[in-house]
Amino acid sequence: MTSPSSISHPPSPRNSVEILRFNTCGSVDDGKSTLIGRLLYDSKSIMEDQMEALERSADITGGGEINLANLTDGLRAEREQGITIDVAYRYFATPRRKFIIADTPGHVQYTRNMVTGASTANLAIVLVDARSGVIEQSRRHTYISAMLGIPHIVIAVNKMDLVDWSEERFVEIRKDFESFIPRLDVLHDVKFVPISALNGDNVVTLSDKTPWYQGPSLLGHLETVHIASDWNLSAFRMPVQWVNRPENPRDKELHDFRGFSGQIAGGIVKKGDPVLVLPSGYKSTVKEIHTYDGSLDEAFCPQSVTIVLEDDIDVSRGDMIVGMEDLPGVSSDLHAKVCWMQPQPLQKGRKYFLKHSTQTVQAVVTSIESRIDISTFEPERDPESLIVNEMGEIRIKTSRAVVYDGYRENRLTGSFILIEQGTNQTVAAGMLTAPSQAFNPEFTDYTI
DSSP: OOOGGGSOOOOOOTTOOOEEEEEEEESTTSSHHHHHHHHHHHTTOOOHHHHHHHHHTTOBOTTSOBOGGGGTOOSHHHHHHTSOOSOEEEEEEOSSOEEEEEEOOOSGGGHHHHHHHHTTOSEEEEEEETTTOSOHHHHHHHHHHHHTTOSEEEEEEEOGGGGTTOHHHHHHHHHHHHHHGGGSTTOOEEEEEEOBTTTTBTTTBOOTTOTTOOSOOHHHHHHHOOOTTOSOOSSOEEEOOEEEOOSOTTOTTTTTOOEEEEEOOBSEEETTOEEEEETTTEEEEEEEEEETTEEESEEETTOEEEEEESSOOOOOTTOEEEESSSOOEEEEEEEEEEEEOOSSOBOTTOEEEEEETTEEEEEEEEEEEEEEETTTTEEEESOSOBOTTOEEEEEEEEEEEEEEOOTTTOTTTSEEEEEETTTOOEEEEEEEOOOSSOOOTTSSOOOO
16 A cells, blocks of 8 residues: 555645644653643733633742643642643644644553543654653653554653753753664654743744754744645545435435445545445445535545445445555454553453444454563563553454554554443554455455
8 A cells, every 4th residue: 555655635725724633742740731831822822811710720830930731731630739630632723733732641540541632643742851861651652652653753852951951961862762763663753852841942932042953943843744644645435424315305406315424534536436335345436526515526535525426325334435446454353453441451252342433343352462561662472461551462353344454554444442332431442453455346246
């Protein structure tokens, strides 16, 4: 399958502004919440009522300065303990780009929360305390960011003011990261920025305290990092969310209308393109493409559209409409990496619901192949179980075939969650390994 980075993105709609989703992660007290507060404050994205609320909540430090961390740490327990527990989302914009921020916890106890917040990110900011350097949580969160397929990583070396803006210390930390980043072969865009989140140095504007640093400020990098090619545009995928029928069957123009609605999860589709409906294998051609704003001649990921086919064939929620090239896998035997999120350990033989794109199927974990040792990134073979916040590789058998890609090729069609039957609690986030072979339409020729 062609690499997404080698495909140019179709032109964006006129006057549209790109949205960058990013998360902050790192160890406890590395300054994640303070950094977000500083970004919002220095970019003038804090509303007057928010500032007043901070002051009314006694968020003034002994030095008379606002505690910017409390812009995201809204829970009482977070403010009392000085740590982030839940994922907090904040939004701001500059003339160049819009941003959605996920402030994720640093404590190992809340690794699962970090995975949730990072799952949709284009970019991850891994904060490191310049005094402590690279510690286990730094490695853990960098590994998770790589496992989740986040294309862009920023290593923000924070609290540089507490080490006298030492270039030697910054280089030492960078070398520590560079010693293990090559082992995470999916990380290709990693930037290092020395900052002081508390004082704002190199966060929004460049600081005169780091004349030895030649890169952009953190916000400057966030505004300019190239994300247009992050989507997989090499193979068309559209999981069907619902069958679109007219609400008023007496409308003559819509009386026979039958379209299939969903969000395009990969590739580009044009009117007249031949397509397959999986897992059935029926073939047809795209007749029309509709959006809320009207009809289109072509659409691309991640647009939400309604597609009308030339042939009246059986398509329902959970099916996937795909292009005729770079076909996905179709199988009920799956291999995946998972992050376990439930206090009760994962053990083989347990039954769950597996939710993948727009379908939910029953599934059983047939084997636990390995557990990742976060200190070495090496797999420990055949563990008895996975406990909360541990990561490993498992095999799953589903009650019916799943149409999927490998997670590295497509984050939308290569990801899933496991749901506990009875409680409906999400117990694991999973990343599928690429199928051993693609679907072969010659074996199931349902051409109309």
